[in-house]
Amino acid sequence: MELFVDILFNGISFGSVYLIAALGLAIVFGLMGVINLAHGELIMVGAYSTFVTQLLFKEPFLKPFFGSYIIVSIFVAFIFSATVGILLERLIIKRLYGNPLETLLGTWGVSLFLQQFVRSFSLSFGTSVIISIISGVSLKNIFPKSIKERFNEKYIRLSNWIIPIFIGILSNNFLATNIPRIRRPDSRLVDVTSPKWMRGPFEIYGESFPKTRLVIIAITVISVIAVLIFLNLTEWGIRIRAVTQNRSMSECLGISTKKVDTITFGIGSGLAGVAGVAVSLLGSVGPDVGQLYIVPCFMVVVLGGVGNILGTVLASFGIGILTDIFASGRLLTLFPNAPSFVFNTLNFFSTSSMAVVLIFSLIVIFLQFKPQGLFPQKGRTVE
């Protein structure tokens, strides 16, 4: 029983990391069919914005609320990553729809660019560039109509970018003077400290569970539910699904597919940002943190069946449980009296590296029999 609880809990907690990381990709790759190799870097953006939020909460005026910064940072990370994602879609991917190979290469280039950007510039600089872009994109929507009508459009457009640049420079100076840790351009590897209430184990019925993992499971569950509600119950969600099923027909019916594309990509990227929060709680945040997750993400989405959120959920928990069974040496505990050659073989395979090998082979074998994944899409839309 205890063993069963251990396997289940560890499996779910490993799986929920895969799931939250892959959820955004399941939308972008699954629904839109875009192979986004920069997904890992969107996770990185989310992780860094968590770090910056945490540092802001260490400032005296926000210090009393430090315990709750993790909740704030989920929203901050979502907004930051979604903005980067929307820019990426508008600037690059929009031009490449229908060319999967070019999309793949293009997003790979973006991924390399973002990694080196973080390495070469100080965090305060990076943050303020993002802040100024966000304010630049959103400013023109904030201007009241009366101002827009009174002035020439040219001036509006000019001020639309001059103001954000000032905001960017100001925030760069503000961040650099107030938070020395992000001023230096040499230390890229940063670390998010979880608030006190999230540290240590949580004990119940004689079993102990790490609190951080419980928080990550909670974040994952809430995100999945939110995505399901959004896709199934809201107007935009229904539009997204309509466009996924039949693009030209939706266009005929008056749905702006361009807008749908942007929104879908933005939400997928925002979810990557939320994954960044979860990832930052587990390990360090560095320029290549996204690289650790990009391959498992694609693995989960492909295994679950492209375009199916439920499949992604089952696939990630399945992989999580298998990881625990293989890598934590559970098989040795299950069969303690196995003959020595079996025991030695099990022993050989129950290491972290071998577990990865085993899981990959199992997935390859599985895809031989069900190439479309756990839950293949059915109907005429599958082409």
Place this chain on the structure above:
Amino acid sequence: MRISRRILAGLATASLAITATSCGGGSGSASFDNEITVGILHSLSGVMSISEKTLVETEKMAIAEINAAGGININGESYKINYFVEDGASNWPLFAEKAGQMIDAGYPVIFGGWTSASRDAMEPVFESKKGFLYYPIQYEGRECSNNIMYTGATPNQQSEPATDFMLNRSEAAGKPFFLVGSDYVFPRTSNSITKAQLKAIGGEWVGEEYLDLSSNEVGPIIAKIKKALPRGGVIINTLNGAQNVAFFKQIQDEGITPENGYYVMSYSIAEEEIKTIGPEFLEGHYAAWNYMMAIDTPASKTFAKNYKKFTKDPDAVVADPQESAYNMVYLWKAAVEKAGTFENAEVRKALVGTTFDAPQGPIEVMPNHHISQKVRIGQVNSEGQFTILETSDDIIKPQTWNQFIKEDKGFACDWTDPVNKGQKYKL
């Protein structure tokens, strides 16, 4: 299109404003008879850049100090040292290629490298082109090149005293050992030495786990540790940079802490890493190094103070790898002045026996191109520094061929007699 052009313009303006402030730098204006250019080859981009940039800074600082003190003095003529910095980009074949170019360009010496992989890639180039590499990092040993000077620790100057300390005198003395490392050559070699040593001195090891370099998921390893060490014990940690963060954060969440009787001895955690991971996760755990910032001598304090001044960063820390990098520039200077020429063959002969009063104390170059130095065991305190618990009484001589490895037992290396004793000879 409209949007993209505007964003580009915005980005360009912003980055111009930033770059305008970040240029600069200066040079002293003492008069020299001559100039000599040395090469510095570290990763300025890529995965290793975070660590290796600190070495570049330290090497530049040592060169600046030497120049300020009159440069290198050969037969009454003073030489100003210039440096040429190349980027190895965390790409090991690129290290070899750039090293080859730098040797061909005529630089008498190259300071560089961090990972064992980069050193192994460069070694054949330095041997075939007769260049000379100074390599500053503690490593697994098992090599001895005539064209490399190693100023970091060999296993008998770090892991062996550390294992002995953990088994006999630490707060977890007598408890079983669990070995954790990243999956590459240094942790595997280091752990095989530790296992052989434990067997010889009567310790017990209950498990060994390696984490793939492309993974951050330490959960399964922690589950194994909990099972193998139910009542506390010693964890020997040779994980790589970023993986340490995941490891220390998560073992604390699982209750694997000093309060519960679990003590981690790390071979890759220095002051810089403590700062990154956060002292709250590391407090009470151990590390072994030759130099620690907490060493309470005027030389050590001056070194730390000068580094902070040089990098203009009041929060900067110095650690063992930086100290090694600093020492090697001075050792090279001393050898050149002793030889009276920049010619490699002569400098190599003069190098053995060269001494230097390093920030850690006196060090000396041994015939196997490694240095003899002291070992210190430290415990991380709440300020993010080490509390030094033990300093070896004697200066420990480097063993490049480790006596706990079966194939290497009874071998040594002595470049003062390259024909009979070079690289590897039977004692």
